[in-house]
Amino acid sequence: MTSQTPPKRVAVVTGGSRGIGAAICRRLARDGLTTHLVYRDADEAAERVVKEITAAGGHAFSHKADVSDETQVRHLVDRVLNQDEAVHILVNNAGVIDDRLLALTKLPQWDHVLRTNLSGPFLMCRAVLPVMLEQSWGRIINISSNSVRRPGPGQTAYAASKGGLEALTRGLASEVGHKGIRVNTVAPGAIRTDMTTPLATRLGLSTAGMGWGLPEDIAGLVGFLATDDADYIQGQTITADGGRLVMRPRSSTTSL
Template sequence: MGLQNKVALVSGGSRGIGREIVLSLAKRGAYVGFTYLSNGEAAKQVEEEAKGLEGKVKAFQVDIRDREQVKKMVEEVVGIWGTLDIIVNNAGISKDKTLPFMDIEEWKSVLETNVFGAFYLTQAAAFYLLKKKKGRIINISSVSGINGIPGQTNYSTSKAGLIGFTRSLAKEVARYGISVNAVAPGGVETDMFRALSEKQKDSLLKNVPMGRMCMPEEVARVVVFLSDDDMSPDYLTGSTIVLDGGMGS
């Protein structure tokens, strides 16, 4: 059966990694709801690109930092498609600055989006997975949360938090047939990477044995694997798959 007629929710799905995840799931027959914050044009483009695919795609304008908005959206998705099977916590932002000069809002906004957002979406959706005693939860972390990157104490903290969230939640819900895993890419060729300074880009690349950035579709392929009952065993849970081109080897 694979992903045919499975219902997935992806946070932050209008561009970058999230966009590739949404389209990759839909190509395999999943019904995919995704959130976006403000770029309605990008969200419409994803919906248009998904037309003709085996699955279906629907965008929801939601501030992932707003618990009530998230709960309402989850209820709406279940109302449309009847169930939930897969949760992908992808929404994330970065506001890089060295710690002594970091504004409190630069700290809070990253944690509120990257960690609180994952909590709100997972908690709202978890009851549906628990009820059916089946489901997949996938959190998009980063090698920044494993190795740390200078100028990213807020981002590294949030991504390390997602790894801890993954490990703990996996133990809580394993008995209910729900697997929880994380994907930790290195530098990915997205708008977030392109916004880095040349010095930061060079610093990232010189430590990557493959000599290139990870592509968004490569992250999406791992997410598809973790989402698919036919490919990924239930026994695989609580793990973080590092996708870094050999950087950590």
């Protein structure tokens, strides 16, 4: 009997052009997945990640789309399915930070954060669920933040959007878990990226201090959750923050 090579699994990673998202794309591609990188604006950065993955022997493709736009999400998923006929892993990483005190937050600013950080994952999940249900296998991994548990001043909208994302994870897990689909959340702590570094600078903090992680620290956890080995993990929020929630900061430079 001739053994057949199992089909290569296909991953879609939103916000995949920089920071945590780019590290996740590299990790999944290194693990042998065909990786579809979704980005909104950073054309050069997205192309650079794809070239890095391809040069290392992986398979990656980039797609420009706004995940908060229902039509663009539908077309995005259609393109992936037309090319690879499957979506096995969805990583909802795309997000925005627009920190400002609640009293100074206008409704359009609030809506922008909630639409990208919460409605975007909702639209992406809804678009890929039919194919995952047909496959009887899937992994949906949402990227939240420790700001849900320890929000700083000005992070009300951001923390609310990520808290909603964690609730979405639990609700969806209860709906599709019996169909072989695992839905979990990863909540990073302070990670050095091009999105967090300007914020840290504005707050007078150093990203070189203890307590800061690297995008690869999050990518490794996402890579595990994308495998069969994580089949018994469902509806969970897993914190990866270097112990920040349980350890008293030694100085103000370790807090964000």
